[in-house]
Structures are given as structure tokens and as C-alpha cells.
Amino acid sequence: MSAEDVMICGAGITSFARTEATGRQLAVRAVRAALADAGLPWSRVRAAYGGSDAAGNADTLVAELGLTGVPFVNVRNGCATGGSALVSAVNAIRSGAADVALAVGFDKHPRGAFDPRPADWGLDEAYGHEGLMVTTQFFAMKIQRYMHDHGISAQTLALVAEKAYANGVRNPHAWRREPLDAAEILASGMVNDPLTRYMFCSPGQGAVALILCSRAVARQLDADPVALRAAVVRTRRFGSFEVFSPWAPTGTPISVSTDAARLAFEQAGLGPDDIDVCQLQDTESGAEVMHLAECGFCEHGEQERLIASGATAIDGTLPVNTDGGCIANGEPIGASGLRQVHEIVQQLRGRAGERQVPDGPSSGFTHVYGAPGVSACTVLTR
Amino acid sequence: MEGPLNDRLHGSRCAGCAVAVYPADPACPRCGGPAAPAVLSGTGTLWTWTVQRYAPKSPPYVVPAAGFDPFAVGYVELPDGVRVLAVLDIPPEEVVIGMPLRIGAGDGVPRAATVGAAV
Numbered sequence: 001m002s003a004e005d006v007m008i009c010g011a012g013i014t015s016f017a018r019t020e021a022t023g024r025q026l027a028v029r030a031v032r033a034a035l036a037d038a039g040l041p042w043s044r045v046r047a048a049y050g051g052s053d054a055a056g057n058a059d060t061l062v063a064e065l066g067l068t069g070v071p072f073v074n075v076r077n078g079c080a081t082g083g084s085a086l087v088s089a090v091n092a093i094r095s096g097a098a099d100v101a102l103a104v105g106f107d108k109h110p111r112g113a114f115d116p117r118p119a120d121w122g123l124d125e126a127y128g129h130e131g132l133m134v135t136t137q138f139f140a141m142k143i144q145r146y147m148h149d150h151g152i153s154a155q156t157l158a159l160v161a162e163k164a165y166a167n168g169v170r171n172p173h174a175w176r177r178e179p180l181d182a183a184e185i186l187a188s189g190m191v192n193d194p195l196t197r198y199m200f201c202s203p204g205q206g207a208v209a210l211i212l213c214s215r216a217v218a219r220q221l222d223a224d225p226v227a228l229r230a231a232v233v234r235t236r237r238f239g240s241f242e243v244f245s246p247w248a249p250t251g252t253p254i255s256v257s258t259d260a261a262r263l264a265f266e267q268a269g270l271g272p273d274d275i276d277v278c279q280l281q282d283t284e285s286g287a288e289v290m291h292l293a294e295c296g297f298c299e300h301g302e303q304e305r306l307i308a309s310g311a312t313a314i315d316g317t318l319p320v321n322t323d324g325g326c327i328a329n330g331e332p333i334g335a336s337g338l339r340q341v342h343e344i345v346q347q348l349r350g351r352a353g354e355r356q357v358p359d360g361p362s363s364g365f366t367h368v369y370g371a372p373g374v375s376a377c378t379v380l381t382r
Numbered sequence: 383m384e385g386p387l388n389d390r391l392h393g394s395r396c397a398g399c400a401v402a403v404y405p406a407d408p409a410c411p412r413c414g415g416p417a418a419p420a421v422l423s424g425t426g427t428l429w430t431w432t433v434q435r436y437a438p439k440s441p442p443y444v445v446p447a448a449g450f451d452p453f454a455v456g457y458v459e460l461p462d463g464v465r466v467l468a469v470l471d472i473p474p475e476e477v478v479i480g481m482p483l484r485i486g487a488g489d490g491v492p493r494a495a496t497v498g499a500a501v
């Protein structure tokens with residue numbers, strides 16, 4: 001994003017705890033909060049993008065927000081729903097088509113594991129009958145091999161989850177707000193070896209909205225803007241290792257997260273060393289470990305020492321998932337990506353309350369990874 | 383010998399980039415060119431694994447007549463240059479990365495067992 005930065009002038013979020021509210025109701029609350037934060041009325045929004053995986057169409061929100069005639073595009077892109085909505089909003093501003101744009105992500109899932117159908121993934125029904133349509137098996141097998149190759153211990157997986165719950169305690173909109181220590185996490189029951197119950201996030205609910213403005217509009221507002229220096233979405237290339245694959249190519253797997261992170265850093269003109277705070281997809285503990293290296297924040301295997309040293313804690317040298325991540329907030333698929341951006345916006349504004357990273361962080365990074373091999377990354381600066 | 387492991391895996395291979403896949407696909411996922419049917423090797427080594435410790439959601443999962451028992455699952459790396467997802471007919475506590483395995487088509491999904499096992 002060389003030409004002109006896009007400014008995030010408003011950020012709104014709902015609680016991610018379980019309530020009776022519908023996904024659409026949550027989305028309306030988040031949009032109104034983001035508009036109030038920016039100091040703009042709904043009528044000023046010139047383009048809107050958003051979506052959910054399981055809670056309805058975003059464009060129907062105009063019934064509650066106001067029938068202003070605004071073009072509203074539905075996005076349904078799995079874990080990259082929020083990221084894709086954000087990229088679309090950025091492009092609307094950068095092209096000059098709009099000077100104020102909305103990106104909104106929301107969701108609400110039933111309790112329990114996600115319920116994928118073999119046919120939706122182009123697989124034989126036998127994969128379902130014989131118990132292989134289970135997403136957690138993939139995450140377990142990926143980290144199992146990674147631990148073997150790079151000397152990562154089960155204790156490190158437990159420390160990642162311990163940090164997530166500790167950060168959730170400090171975050172008023174998190175779902176899980178009780179601390180759990182590494183020993184309890186290791187003893188919580190094996191789900192898919194080497195991952196135990198409390199190392200996983202659960203399907204949840206929540207909504208996040210962001211108001212993006214051109215620099216000219218941002219200057220006129222009494223808001224507290226953060227520059228969105230890069231927002232990218234990539235899909236996998238040949239050679240990656242993905243969920244629900246009946247086969248995979250040999251060799252060291254490549255990562256779509258690496259591709260997306262590199263492109264985001266390139267667009268921003270910054271590198272991993274410049275980042276003061278980051279949010280990395282932590283569907284389970286192993287994901288955060290691997291994404292640290294895949295996004296360029298350390299070498300493969302270095303996580304074993306880094307995490308034990310406290311480097312990824314809020315007061316560490318590279319704070320990761322300061323809001324508790326997916327492990328403490330749950331995984332409302334459509335909302336998670338924008339939750340990460342919301343958290344960075346608040347950290348860079350110095351408004352993250354009890355979970356504020358000390359010494360005024362000035363740059364942040366977000367990363368989402370999802371099936372079937374998609375990643376969305378952003379770089380933000382103050 | 384009878385048994386699910388004696389039915390070899392029927393995959394496909396692209397002549398252009400030597401990429402083998404399972405199950406067979408008429409198009410190569412790498413270059414998009416045509417791929418020819420290929421019978422894959424019946425032996426390989428375990429690349430990674432996990433254990434399904436709880437019964438998956440039914441449907442689609444069909445609980446065995448004898449009830450649910452935790453089972454191992456993993457990717458078996460074949461000399462053909464492909465890793466194939468298989469149910470491992472091996473006690474979970476005996477599974478290790480790198481172990482040599484026999485692999486066959488099974489009745490539904492591929493199944494693998496240790497080389498000496500009578501499956």
C-alpha cells in the first residue's frame with residue numbers, strides 16, 4: 001500500500017461470551033460502536049463489506065442500521081471472511097470509490113465441534129463414516145510432526161494456552177476469563193495427541209466492526225486514527241499441508257501464512273523486527289507456535305526458548321495475542337480476523353486497559369489462517 | 383493373503399511434474415495437466431499421526447458394532463512421492479514417526495498396519 005494509507009477511525013466490538021443474542025444483533029451493536037468511536041453517522045458510510053460463516057448475510061443489517069442505499073457486499077470466505085471484507089473496504093477507499101467504508105464480521109455457532117460434510121470438501125462419504133472429518137486431527141498431526149522436526153515440547157504447548165487464559169482474565173470482552181496453569185492444561189484430557197482439551201478454542205459468538213477512512217476524512221474527524229499499512233489475503237500454493245486432505249505432497253510443507261505475511265510486510269515497507277505487538281491465529285496452542293515462525297517472527301524451533309522466557313507475554317519483547325486470542329475468545333469464524341485488528345488498533349491507541357502493552361507500541365501485525373489453506377494478514381502503525 | 387491391506391491404492395500421477403495423488407484425479411493439482419491412473423506402493427513410513435480419543439460426531443461417524451475405541455490416524459509417506467491419510471490399525475501407544483508400514487485401500491478409507499501384522 002504505497003500510494004495512500006487507509007486510516008482506521010472507528011473500532012467496535014461486542015463481548016465474545018455466550019449470550020442469547022443473535023449474530024445479526026451482535027453485528028448491529030458492533031457497527032454502532034464503531035461509528036460512535038469514529039464520530040460518524042451511518043449515513044456517511046459509502047461502501048460496506050461484511051459477513052458471517054453461520055449467522056446470516058451482512059447486507060441485511062441495513063434494516064437495523066438504516067436504509068441509506070449504501071452498496072453492501074456479502075463476504076463468505078471461512079476464516080478469512082473478516083480479512084477479505086477488510087481488503088475490499090481498503091480497495092474501495094484507495095480507488096476513490098468511497099471515502100468512508102465499513103468492514104464487519106460476526107458469527108454465532110452451536111456449541112461443540114464444527115460439523116463439516118465430506119461432500120463439501122470433495123471427499124468420499126467414507127471419510128465421514130470412519131471418523132476422519134475432524135478438524136482437530138489435522139491441527140494435531142501438523143504440530144506432532146513440527147515438534148518432531150523442531151524440538152518443541154508439550155510443556156511449550158501448555159504455556160501458550162496458559163498465556164491465552166491469563167490475557168483473557170485482563171480482557172473484559174473475552175469469553176474465557178478464568179486463569180488455568182500449564183499443569184492443569186496438560187492434565188485436561190487428550191483430545192488428539194499431543195493436544196489436550198484446554199489447548200483448543202471452541203466455536204463461539206461475537207462481532208467486530210471497523211470504520212475505514214481516507215486520510216482527508218480522518219484529518220477532519222476528532223477520532224484517534226491508526227494507519228492500516230497493509231491488508232492482504234492469499235490462498236495456498238502447491239506443497240502446503242491442509243485440513244481434510246486425503247493426501248499431501250512430500251517434502252517440507254510450505255505455508256500460505258508465510259506467503260501472506262511476506263506480502264503484507266512488503267506492502268507496509270516494514271519487517272517482523274519492526275513489530276511491537278502481534279495477533280496470530282491460535283485455533284489451538286500448536287498453531288500459535290508454528291505461526292510465530294511461519295510469519296517470520298523467529299526461526300523454526302526457536303519458540304521453545306522464546307515462549308519459556310516469557311517473550312510472548314504482554315510485558316515480553318514480542319507480545320502475542322494480548323486479548324487472549326481464539327483460545328480465550330472462542331472462534332466465531334466471521335469475527336475472529338477483525339477481532340485481531342480491533343485489538344491492535346486499541347493497543348496502538350494506548351486504550352487496551354489492563355492488557356495494554358507497556359511503552360506505547362507503535363506498530364502491530366495480525367494473522368489469520370483457515371481451511372482450505374487461506375491466510376489474511378495486516379500491518380498497522382501509529 | 384486376504385484382507386483390506388492387500389488391495390493396493392489406486393491413485394494417479396502427472397507425467398509432466400511427477401506428482402502422485404490419492405484418490406485418483408484426472409487433473410494434476412500442480413500444473414492442471416492430465417494425470418494417468420497409477421497403482422501406488424503398498425509400503426511406506428509414517429510421516430505424522432494422532433489419536434482420535436473421543437467418538438466423532440454421528441452422523442457422519444458410524445460407531446463400530448463393538449463400540450467406540452480410540453484409534454490412530456496418520457499420513458503414510460510412499461516412495462511414489464505422496465503422503466496418504468490412513469487409519470492406523472496399530473495400538474496408539476505403539477505409534478511412532480518414521481515406523482515402516484503396509485498400506486492398502488481398505489473398505490472405505492486407506493488403512494495401514496505394521497509390516498509384520500496380520501491385517
Ligand SMILES: [Zn+2]
Pocket residue numbers: 396397398399400401410411412413414415
Ligand atoms: Zn503436473
